[in-house]
Amino acid sequence: MFKRIMLFVLTNILVILTISIVLSVLGVGSYINMDGSLNLTTLLIFSAVVGFSGAFISLAISRWMAKMMMGVQVLKPDDPSLSYAERDLVERVHRLARAAGLTKMPEVGIYNSPEVNAFATGPSRNRSLVAVSAGLLQEMDDDAVEGVLAHEVAHISNGDMVTMTLLQGVVNTFVVFLARVAAWAVSQIREEFSPIIHFIAIIVFQILFSILGSIVVLAYSRYREYHADRGGADLAGKDKMIHALRALQAYTDRVREEDTSLATLKINSKNKVSLFSSHPPLAERIQRLEER
Template sequence: MGKRVLFFLLTNILVMTTIVIVWSLITRFTNLGGSFDLGADASGLGINYTSLMVFSLLVGFAGSFISLAMSRWMAKKMMKVKVLDPDGQLSNAERAVVEKVHRYSRAAGLMHMPEVGIYQSAEVNAFATGPSKKRSLVCVSAGLLNNMDEAAVEGVIAHEVAHVANGDMVTMTLLQGVVNTFVIFFARIAAILVSRLVRSEMEFIVRFAAIIVFQILFSILGSLVVSAYSRHREFHADRGGGDLAGRDKMAHALRSLQAHVSRATVKDRTDDSAIQTMKINGKGGMMKLFSSHPDLDERIARLEQR
């Protein structure tokens, strides 16, 4: 799931920044929408908070839904995913992956089979993405297929199918829309206040730059909320994976991931951060707040406590 979260957050920041740049230029050179963030207000700051909140709500949710719509396409392009055609010529290993994804998808009650893909990487990872259950993608790395036994691979695939069945991308999009709304709202207020400190002829340039800077900064802070939600949904996906493939296979998959992380850490300390960053394992310390996944020990413990 980690890559799904990473792609979604990066796309969201890019989309939001693009919208703000375009809108700022439109309002600079036309009279369209000029009252969305300015106007008479009893606060004396010249900010119409109601109009600004409406603007923030519209742009915030537009950004999150555009990011959702682009998520599957972004994943394919960035990871150079090879989509496996069930009716095409596939190797035995590729066909086995497709059959596992489709078998668990049917067991999860999905009416439309997800696209299945493989990307060439030594990392042990898998992810699911897509704008809806009807247009989803389940993808595994070549490293996962080469380093894990069949039972562990089945557990990982069942986990990713559970993300699709649970509709995690849609619920994350709604949450991101709320976060975006507050990011835009407070970023524009902060930018307006900063622009008041410069001469009038520099006000637009300073406000324009400040909006982008504050929006990116607040988006990073907002990602703490999205990451916390992602960690919460990981436990649900583990439970769903256990229901689909069997709790023993799900627990075995998590232990196999844990063993791989341990081997990589001993072999090369630099590999540890590469594996943990937005992938299969959580982080420690303050960085845990930015991790999309809980610690594997905690995931295994919760699964076994069921």
């Protein structure tokens, strides 16, 4: 759901900024010739190294970041203090994971939030995490929870985080490259621009282009949601997957009626999609499953 992709995008932007600042301070990867012109080949290589490094670092720490930022409490299968509901949640995820062909079971966790949400993340199929909100367990019945969990396990089985990382690496490469070209172009306007101004311009342009680049990543995320829905239907059954989506739709409708300001933070929009939506409309997802 919403958390998986947005946590990854935010982490990636922060990692790329950190790498860029450190390398700039250290003077690594100089791409400006002695005459002040740009060495585009050197800059492209530098951008690719930084871009893909940032994406893979973001992937490597994705599970840790999710636990830290969301306050996820990981449930240990052999913990005797687990409640019946917690143990049942772990067993459900592991059963679905085995059905999906995973050889190493995902970590399962709960985070304390009234929102109805769940997400799967992690650097690989063997080092993954499925986390659900307390609100989801309280609001949804067993069949709907099963459909949601199957959808998240399908994301892991499909390797969506890895393919997302490769795409993010390409986007990062263009972000780093274009930010430095733009900053260099600005520095040519007035000769008295100091290296500090040039550095600040790089950071500003990099943030701007990162936001624009996220449009591409989010578009791919919307595309992969349909695949995860189909995977969830295969694992839990088509009826349970559709029931889960209808339950989410009913929840978002209620949230929208109760507090419009909160609705923008939830799973997705009911009838339309924006460039910055991580998920397609629920109505369209339900329709595709029904027509399958």
